[in-house]
Amino acid sequence: MTAPALEVQGLAYAYPDGHQALFGVDLRIERGERVALLGPNGAGKTTLVLHLNGIHTPGAGTVRVGGVQLAKDTVRDVRRRVGIVFQDPDDQLFLPTVREDVAFGPANLGLRGPALNAAVDRALAQVGMEGFADRPPHHLSLGQRRRVAVATVLSMEPDILVLDEPTSNLDPASRRELSTVLRGLDPTLLLVTHDLPYALELCPRSVLLDGGVVVADGPTRELLSDEALLAAHRLELPYGFDPSRVPAR
Amino acid sequence: MSAGHGSAGLYRAGHSALHRLPAQCKIAAHLAFVLVVVCTPRETFWPYAAYALLLAAVAAVARVPAGFVARRLVIEVPFVLFALALPFLAHGPRVDVLGVGLSESGLWSAWGILAKATLGVIASVLLAATTSQRDLLLGLERLGMPRTIVQIASFMLRYADVIAGESERMRIARESRGFTPRHLGHLPVVAKSAGALFIRSYERGERVHLAMLSRGYDGAMPRLDSSATPASAWATAALLPLLASVALALAWAGR
Numbered sequence: 001m002t003a004p005a006l007e008v009q010g011l012a013y014a015y016p017d018g019h020q021a022l023f024g025v026d027l028r029i030e031r032g033e034r035v036a037l038l039g040p041n042g043a044g045k046t047t048l049v050l051h052l053n054g055i056h057t058p059g060a061g062t063v064r065v066g067g068v069q070l071a072k073d074t075v076r077d078v079r080r081r082v083g084i085v086f087q088d089p090d091d092q093l094f095l096p097t098v099r100e101d102v103a104f105g106p107a108n109l110g111l112r113g114p115a116l117n118a119a120v121d122r123a124l125a126q127v128g129m130e131g132f133a134d135r136p137p138h139h140l141s142l143g144q145r146r147r148v149a150v151a152t153v154l155s156m157e158p159d160i161l162v163l164d165e166p167t168s169n170l171d172p173a174s175r176r177e178l179s180t181v182l183r184g185l186d187p188t189l190l191l192v193t194h195d196l197p198y199a200l201e202l203c204p205r206s207v208l209l210d211g212g213v214v215v216a217d218g219p220t221r222e223l224l225s226d227e228a229l230l231a232a233h234r235l236e237l238p239y240g241f242d243p244s245r246v247p248a249r
Numbered sequence: 250m251s252a253g254h255g256s257a258g259l260y261r262a263g264h265s266a267l268h269r270l271p272a273q274c275k276i277a278a279h280l281a282f283v284l285v286v287v288c289t290p291r292e293t294f295w296p297y298a299a300y301a302l303l304l305a306a307v308a309a310v311a312r313v314p315a316g317f318v319a320r321r322l323v324i325e326v327p328f329v330l331f332a333l334a335l336p337f338l339a340h341g342p343r344v345d346v347l348g349v350g351l352s353e354s355g356l357w358s359a360w361g362i363l364a365k366a367t368l369g370v371i372a373s374v375l376l377a378a379t380t381s382q383r384d385l386l387l388g389l390e391r392l393g394m395p396r397t398i399v400q401i402a403s404f405m406l407r408y409a410d411v412i413a414g415e416s417e418r419m420r421i422a423r424e425s426r427g428f429t430p431r432h433l434g435h436l437p438v439v440a441k442s443a444g445a446l447f448i449r450s451y452e453r454g455e456r457v458h459l460a461m462l463s464r465g466y467d468g469a470m471p472r473l474d475s476s477a478t479p480a481s482a483w484a485t486a487a488l489l490p491l492l493a494s495v496a497l498a499l500a501w502a503g504r
Contacts, residue, residue, distance in 0.1 A: 053463055076465065084463045090411050091456040096383045096403060100473075107473060108465030116473070138410055156464065 003067030005031045005160050005188040006052065006082075010061035012212075013047060021047040023212040024061065029160070034189040036199035036220060039209035040234035045192045048209065049162055052190075053082040066159050080109055083153025083187075087165040089145035093137035098129070098148050101137060105156040123155035124148075127181050143174025147181060160188045167195045183249075196224055196237055200246055208233060221246075259321065259377040266485070267311035267379045271478050272388025274486035279376045281490035285497050286368045290504060291361035297368070299496040303489060304371050311379045321374045325366055332362040382406050391478070400470060404457075412450050419446065 006029040014020040021044045029035050039045050050056045051063055054075040063070040065081045083105075086092050095101040099120055106119045124130050127147040137145055146166060153161065163182075167175050179201055182189065191203055199206055199220055206223045208216040210233040216223055223229065224243040230236060237243065262268075267275070282300075289296050308318060336346075339355030346356075380388070386406070390399045419442050430439055458466075 050459070055459055055462060076467075079463060079465050082463075084460075086456065086460050086463075088456070090408075091453060092460045094404065094407055094457050094461070096407060103473065104461075104466075104471070105464035107471030108467065112473070138407070152464065 002031065003064070005029050005033070005066060006190070007064040008048075008051070008061070009064075011048070011051060011058050011063065012060040013051065013056060014059055015047075021212055022051075022059075025209070025212070025214055027207060027214060027217075029188060029190065031159070031188055032186075033205060034203045035191070036203035036206040037190055037192045037209060038194060038196070038199060038206055038223075038235060040194065043210045043233075044212040045209055046164060047212075049084060049164055049190075049192055052160070052162060053079045053084060080156055081159040082162060083156055083158030083160070084162045085146075085149050085153055085164065085166065087168060089137070089142065089149040092149040092152060093145060096136055097134055098124070098137055098140075098151075099133040101148065102133075102151050102155045105152060109156060119155045119157070123151040126154050126185065127151045128177070141174070143170055143177060146170065146174070146178060150178075150181065154185070158187055160190060161185065162190045162192065164192045165195075166191065167193065167198050194235060196235065196243075197241055197246075200224055200243055201249065208235075210234075259374070260381050261313060261317060261378040263312055263379070265311045265379065267307065267375075270379075270486055271391075271482050272380045272384040273391040273478060274388075274482045275376055275380055276385070276388045276392060277483075278486040278489050279372050281487075282372055282493050283369045285490055285493040286365050286372075289365075289497055289500055291357055291364070293500045293503065296496040296500040297364045300368050300493055301371075303492055304368065304375065307375055307489060311375060313375060313378045317378065318371055318374050322367070322370055325370050328366050329363065332359040332366075335359045335362070396470065408450075408453070411453075412446065415449060416442075416446050 006027065008025055008027040011022055011025040012020075013022040025044075025048060027048075037045055037048070047056065051058060051070075052065070054063075054070050058070075063078075065078045068074050068077060068081070070078050093101045095104060102120045102123050103116055106116055111119055120133070121130070124133060127150050129144065129147050129151060132140065132144065132148065137148060140148065150161075150163070150166075166178060166182075170178065175198070179198065182191075182202055189203070191199060193199055203220055206216075206218065206220040207214055208223060208229070215233060216226075216229055221243050224237065286300055289300075308315070335358045336351040336355035339352035339358065341352050341354045343350040344353050344356070345351075377385070383403075383406075386399050386403050389402075390396060423438070423442065428435070428438060430436075
């Protein structure tokens with residue numbers, strides 16, 4: 001049996017100022033799964049995400065990515081395996097051209113020359129931004145920047161793609177373009193969001209995090225149909241949205 | 250908000266021979282030319298005319314129109330004002346110009362500053378008009394500028410517009426709530442906005458760093474560029490300072 005793509009066990013973490021954000025999180029994601037991580041603001045979603053590639057070091061518990069336990073000597077390997085796309089593309093895209101930004105990750109992994117160019121071209125093609133390689137990121141629309149931000153981690157060929165609030169501030173067309181891109185990707189996907197219809201559209205399974213623990217884990221449609229559960233954790237479906245009437249993808 | 254377009258004012262896209270020259274050659278040639286100009290004795294006038302002609306030739310090769318350069322010379326105005334004040338303020342023997350007694354040494358200083366500064370600014374405008382900001386930084390890096398400084402400068406270029414946009418949104422939000430700065434008493438509000446902007450930018454810096462770490466950044470930018478500069482490019486770029494230094498040599502010889 002192959003190791004799961006991601007295995008988090010008993011993960012607890014307190015910030016240096018003493019604020020405890022995670023109280024023992026358990027999460028197992030198999031290879032190729034698409035999982036939504038739901039939760040209200042302040043639930044600990046981003047703190048959890050920052051543990052997945054060793055930005056934060058667990059106070060207690062373990063994080064395993066593809067069977068490799070996150071530790072000082074494996075952090076480089078784990079960062080290649082876990083690609084995080086942050087919420088604000090302006091935080092992610094910091095170089096003068098799209099090409100350089102998409103090349104930054106694989107170049108840090110040691111790729112050079114034709115291999116590097118091939119990785120960049122492939123990643124840009126995956127998000128439908130081939131024609132924009134030599135443009136400065138700040139001249140692109142928000143939707144385009146977000147797709148380029150996805151390309152900057154795809155070029156590292158991650159095993160798991162983690163997206164933090166990918167739909168925030170996007171117009172409906174950009175939102176749909178992004179979901180088309182995401183549905184076409186191979187890697188295991190962890191989608192951090194409180195955009196519940198988007199979670200239903202992309203992820204068959206959802207995990208609900210609140211107060212630093214996993215409070216529910218199951219099929220997205222079931223989870224979203226449980227009004228009492230959603231209400232208890234400050235999540236609400238958009239007006240008139242009925243998850244049971246959304247056709248399966 | 251004109252995201253990213255504010256800085257486009259100096260660069261003029263084109264495909265001239267000057268545009269194609271590697272940035273490091275142009276930067277070195279520019280520096281050498283300015284040094285030659287600064288070393289020229291101000292008592293001899295003709296070399297300055299020669300330098301101006303050389304720059305006109307460079308502008309013609311780069312297809313940069315005179316009006317484009319002239320508009321960007323405005324940056325020199327504070328220095329011009331300073332230079333114009335010198336004949337009135339300097340001490341020493343006076344000469345009569347149109348009935349006004351002006352300091353002779355002040356007049357020479359004013360001429361020297363005006364001529365040398367104008368030539369330097371024109372050369373800089375031509376460099377900036379034919380070299381994108383990005384290439385300027387790459388050129389400086391290839392000339393041996395410490396990579397940390399180059400990184401800081403490129404972050405500045407990348408985020409100047411983002412931060413200016415943020416500041417503009419804060420201003421609009423202030424004014425939407427009826428605030429218009431009219432007198433010094435309003436300064437604390439503006440100062441607090443500046444403080445908030447500083448903290449936001451600082452936090453953004455931290456988030457950018459996190460995102461860089463997530464992609465394997467370990468403190469050094471990956472070095473991607475390894476191509477050597479062809480000797481012919483250096484030779485072409487050297488033409489300007491070489492011709493100028495011939496004029497310089499003649500000027501000193503003729504004294």
